[in-house]
Amino acid sequence: MKRVNKFRLRPTKEQEKVLFSLCEMSAVLWNKLNYIRRQAFFEGRFDWKEGVDELYNEFKRILGSATAQQIIRKNNSAWRSFFALLKLKNQGKLPSHIRKISPPRYWKDRLSGRRKLMTVIRRNDCYRIEEVRGKKWLVLPKGLKVRITGEIKWRGKQGRLEIFYDDLTGRWYAYQSVEVNQPSAISPEKRAFVDLGVINVITAWIEGEKQPIAFSGKPLLAHWWYWTKKIAHYQSIAKKVNGVNTTKRIRKYYRKRQLRFRHAVNTIIYRFVKLCYEKGVTEIIVGDVGGIRQNNNKGNKVNAMIHNFWSFRYIIGRIITTAENFAIKIKLVKENYTSSVCPFCGTKGRRITRGLFHCPKCNQIMNADVVGCLNIAKKCKAIIPNPSWRGRDNGVLAHPAVLHLGGLQTSPLGILAS
Secondary structure: OEEEEEEEEEOOHHHHHHHHHHHHHHHHHHHHHHHHHHHHHHOOOOOOOOOHHHHHHHHHHHHOHHHHHHHHHHHHHHHHHHHHHHHHHHOOOOOOOOOOOOOOOOOEOOOOOOEOOEEEEOOOOOOEEEEEOOEEEEEEOOOEEEEEEOOOOOOOEEEEEEEEEEOOOOEEEEEEEEEOOOOOOOOOOOEEEEEEOOOEEEEEEEOOOOOOEEEEOHHHHHHHHHHHHHHHHHHHHHHHHOOOOOOHHHHHHHHHHHHHHHHHHHHHHHHHHHHHHHOOOOEEEEEEOOOOOOOOOOOHHHHHHHHHHOOHHHHHHHHHHHHHHOOOEEEEEEOOOOOOEOOOOOOEOEEEOOOEEEEOOOOEEEEHHHHHHHHHHHHOOOOOOOEHHHOOOOOEOOOOEEEEOOEEEOOOOOOOOO
8 A cells, every 4th residue: 555754854055956946847847748738638639749758858958867757757647637537527427526627737826926846756766765873864866865854654665756845834845655565454353333523523333332432523623713713814904905815824824724623633533543443343434424515504603614624525534544554444334314313213303402312212312423323333234232221231322432632531411522
């Protein structure tokens, strides 16, 4: 399986000049080739070979033959992905979350008009990472040996290296792709069932366990609202003073909001998957919430949480990737009607205040997210023991143990407290 190591480059002033030149000319090559292909596509004629040999011969003397070749291959890959999406669209099989398909873009910032500084280095013989006395060095073409920091998390067959300059922070970064061996699976088979949500990021029940678990999303939501209000404040100032909707400060705040959200989500998912691994889980079954945003209008605040805050596709993607690292299989199932019926008697109930579900037949109040994950388990024909209120000491509880990033907390009704 393929994984990525991320490093921060710490070049000297002389090395930074060489990197600027290398990335600038790499962007020129990409943009020239992309212009030829975009024009051909819009004119209804597309030839993979058009302009390639001329540009390769022009830039191999500047960038080196291997780097020029890799940039052309990366552009080929971008166009193949575009054509694959077009084919899905023509067949009516385009995923519902993709609304617009555009040809590959230029390496250029659309607001400032400046080129995006990045380049691609071929794998194996064109670069290497050296570790000397606890320090790491990236050895590149043109005699560059740049100091790097960052953990080498994945070791294996190294793939290509992508270097880019972040104009918001003024820093250089590198992504190294690595092929690593898939870990061996666990046995015997045991499953975990997951319901995704906004307040509870993950609510799950593991087969054989008495109490479901829920990972609190309230701290994430509080941070998200803080940065959203801050962004809105500076956007209003920028609009009044300069007549623009964004500034460098606002773009930094957008990034900070995203990075903090993703860091917290990644931590939650890692701890959940690791817990599943320790419990002997071999398959995680996740409720697929695809299409939940369609025709969903519940007021400005709720809409903002569902449409802007809740990045459920990112969460599902991270669960899949993290589970692979632990040799755990992932399966997505539709979660239609899993939150509207009692998982123990099948009676239709209703949601009441603060994320609780009331079953009129059992006459019990349950955590709504627990109801969701138990109904997902029923869809997969899992055996759910009778609930605790039917006289079973080892029966399933209808409220979860609440896990926060800082530890474990529980409440009588499973309500998440910040």
